[in-house]
Amino acid sequence: MKDAMYIPTYEDMLAAHERIQPYIRRTPVRVSDYLDDLTGARLFFKCENFQEPGAFKVRGAANAVFGLDDAQAAKGVATHSSGNHASCLSYAAMRRGIPCNVVMPRTAPQAKKDTVRRYGGVITECEPSTTSREAAFAEVQARTGGDFVHPYNDPRVIAGQGTCAREFMEQTDGLDMMVAPIGGGGMISGTCLTLATLAPETRVIAAEPEQADDAYRSFKAGHIIADDAPKTIADGLLVPLKELTWHFVSNHVSEIYTASDAEIVEAMKLIWKHLRVVMEPSSAVPLAAILKNRDAFAGKRVGIIITGGNVDLDKLPWLQGRDS
Amino acid sequence: MKDAMYIPTYEDMLAAHERIQPYIRRTPVRVSDYLDDLTGARLFFKCENFQEPGAFKVRGAANAVFGLDDAQAAKGVATHSSGNHASCLSYAAMRRGIPCNVVMPRTAPQAKKDTVRRYGGVITECEPSTTSREAAFAEVQARTGGDFVHPYNDPRVIAGQGTCAREFMEQTDGLDMMVAPIGGGGMISGTCLTLATLAPETRVIAAEPEQADDAYRSFKAGHIIADDAPKTIADGLLVPLKELTWHFVSNHVSEIYTASDAEIVEAMKLIWKHLRVVMEPSSAVPLAAILKNRDAFAGKRVGIIITGGNVDLDKLPWLQGRDS
Numbered sequence: 001m002k003d004a005m006y007i008p009t010y011e012d013m014l015a016a017h018e019r020i021q022p023y024i025r026r027t028p029v030r031v032s033d034y035l036d037d038l039t040g041a042r043l044f045f046k047c048e049n050f051q052e053p054g055a056f057k058v059r060g061a062a063n064a065v066f067g068l069d070d071a072q073a074a075k076g077v078a079t080h081s082s083g084n085h086a087s088c089l090s091y092a093a094m095r096r097g098i099p100c101n102v103v104m105p106r107t108a109p110q111a112k113k114d115t116v117r118r119y120g121g122v123i124t125e126c127e128p129s130t131t132s133r134e135a136a137f138a139e140v141q142a143r144t145g146g147d148f149v150h151p152y153n154d155p156r157v158i159a160g161q162g163t164c165a166r167e168f169m170e171q172t173d174g175l176d177m178m179v180a181p182i183g184g185g186g187m188i189s190g191t192c193l194t195l196a197t198l199a200p201e202t203r204v205i206a207a208e209p210e211q212a213d214d215a216y217r218s219f220k221a222g223h224i225i226a227d228d229a230p231k232t233i234a235d236g237l238l239v240p241l242k243e244l245t246w247h248f249v250s251n252h253v254s255e256i257y258t259a260s261d262a263e264i265v266e267a268m269k270l271i272w273k274h275l276r277v278v279m280e281p282s283s284a285v286p287l288a289a290i291l292k293n294r295d296a297f298a299g300k301r302v303g304i305i306i307t308g309g310n311v312d313l314d315k316l317p318w319l320q321g322r323d324s
Numbered sequence: 325m326k327d328a329m330y331i332p333t334y335e336d337m338l339a340a341h342e343r344i345q346p347y348i349r350r351t352p353v354r355v356s357d358y359l360d361d362l363t364g365a366r367l368f369f370k371c372e373n374f375q376e377p378g379a380f381k382v383r384g385a386a387n388a389v390f391g392l393d394d395a396q397a398a399k400g401v402a403t404h405s406s407g408n409h410a411s412c413l414s415y416a417a418m419r420r421g422i423p424c425n426v427v428m429p430r431t432a433p434q435a436k437k438d439t440v441r442r443y444g445g446v447i448t449e450c451e452p453s454t455t456s457r458e459a460a461f462a463e464v465q466a467r468t469g470g471d472f473v474h475p476y477n478d479p480r481v482i483a484g485q486g487t488c489a490r491e492f493m494e495q496t497d498g499l500d501m502m503v504a505p506i507g508g509g510g511m512i513s514g515t516c517l518t519l520a521t522l523a524p525e526t527r528v529i530a531a532e533p534e535q536a537d538d539a540y541r542s543f544k545a546g547h548i549i550a551d552d553a554p555k556t557i558a559d560g561l562l563v564p565l566k567e568l569t570w571h572f573v574s575n576h577v578s579e580i581y582t583a584s585d586a587e588i589v590e591a592m593k594l595i596w597k598h599l600r601v602v603m604e605p606s607s608a609v610p611l612a613a614i615l616k617n618r619d620a621f622a623g624k625r626v627g628i629i630i631t632g633g634n635v636d637l638d639k640l641p642w643l644q645g646r647d648s
Binding site: 028030032033034047049050052054269272273275276277278279309313314316318319 | 352354356357358371373374376378593596597599600601602603633637638640642643
């Protein structure tokens with residue numbers, strides 16, 4: 001199961017769903033007549049921001065954590081992440097009562113560090129560079145023996161993320177398309193995994209920030225292209241595709257659309273105002289892409305995964321820069 | 325049914341629920357381990373902010389609008405309100421395809437006027453005084469013959485609001501208490517109406533801003549006391565009790581707790597952060613009251629009605645006054 005070349009299956013997703021059931025929420029699906037009128041589509045939003053730690057990533061993290069045998073579990077888990085994966089893995093480890101070690105850049109926002117610590121995660125700080133992170137992580141893993149749970153390039157994680165699409169299909173009467181943001185590609189890969197068997201007629205669409213469009217360029221080129229230090233307000237989508245997620249993206253994704261940061265912020269505010277849910281910029285990329293490519297979605301039943309809701313309420317993007 | 329002394333019954337509520345079903349959402353119930361830990365209670369939040377027009381008031385408004393006979397319906401409905409009732413009545417009238425006339429003070433926020441107009445409501449502006457409002461409303465009603473749907477002192481409205489508590493009980497395995505904010509008392513009255521029959525052991529608690537505590541003072545005095553120009557951030561709760569709502573408050577409410585504006589803003593931010601829903605200051609008063617009176621709620625199963633989600637995203641209360 002942990003061989004890097006192992007491609008998770010539909011059965012892995014079903015097993016994951018049973019395993020993680022007690023630790024996740026079957027999040028509700030929201031609709032808005034206003035946003036339907038605006039886009040000309042029939043939109044369904046699955047609120048993964050309503051998971052207790054605030055993001056879909058609790059699905060994959062819980063699948064990894066609760067799939068460990070007792071001997072490995074005693075040594076805990078380890079990862080490197082400055083975002084939702086760190087919080088969600090800490091949360092899942094806390095629920096099982098095992099250690100979780102996280103390597104985070106010392107420059108990560110204090111709020112993110114606080115959340116990891118609230119769930120009992122132990123943080124080792126590194127410098128904000130790949131070299132420093134890899135050295136720090138190697139030391140932590142050697143010292144603790146913690147099982148490495150990669151944020152997305154891990155079959156257990158992808159199988160876990162795929163449980164979201166399964167619920168989403170059960171909660172709606174069929175969808176023409178399902179749209180999710182793409183960063184490393186964990187959620188999109190899980191969605192492809194599930195829909196390829198459950199609803200092969202439902203197209204999987206990825207939405208990506210223009211300013212971190214490595215998946216878009218990889219998709220067009222036919223091989224993985226990594227960005228050099230991308231910078232976008234959608235801070236959950238900075239990481240590149242890896243072998244496993246590239247497998248799903250290259251084989252199952254129908255299209256990748258991009259949107260600018262300004263379009264992302266506008267879509268984010270629309271969702272806050274009309275769906276009345278608190279979600280992060282990354283989760284607004286699908287609506288931004290739909291508004292920008294109206295003809296591709298008009299008249300269709302479109303499922304959108306609201307991936308996360310961890311945002312700094314003191315620094316809302318549409319209120320920034322007003323004093324300058 | 326429209327006699328001012330008619331007290332709506334449990335059967336009226338059941339009939340209302342059947343009547344309004346196609347026009348309302350069965351809103352989801354959210355929970356948060358974090359807020360449970362913070363309060364020591366088991367909290368359930370019913371998200372009436374997720375109704376299409378953003379507030380529970382669509383229940384009472386739809387019950388009034390869809391209960392009209394065709395002759396009256398042709399003349400439409402009329403009301404005076406500067407808040408959610410105006411939007412919700414316009415929305416219900418639009419769904420039935422009948423006219424809705426609303427008298428609003430010319431000083432009402434532009435966003436509220438825009439929402440009423442988006443739903444086809446016709447606004448007549450008045451000066452921000454009782455005299456001017458009453459004169460303007462009398463003229464509008466005489467001219468249009470629209471049926472007056474009072475924001476809360478109307479048995480059809482109270483029966484409609486009571487449908488929320490019915491859903492809430494179905495969605496939870498019993499509650500020790502149900503808490504809602506109190507302004508004019510429409511939601512609290514509907515809650516009393518429903519629970520008195522459906523779950524008489526569930527206590528009904530009202531939560532009120534300290535700076536508009538007329539219901540609290542009325543409750544303690546045993547008769548209606550109206551505030552003189554109250555001012556609070558919870559702008560949905562400025563209006564006084566009337567005969568019908570006083571009937572329910574005086575007979576069925578177990579307790580009224582108050583909270584300061586600072587406590588309300590703190591509770592609001594906690595809900596945005598941990599429940600990840602966008603709601604207005606008025607809807608945060610129950611959590612503020614629970615945090616302030618921990619011993620009364622600790623260990624209990626407590627249902628909280630999040631009454632509305634219409635808030636100006638450009639003017640969040642915890643970000644105000646920073647420049648001054």
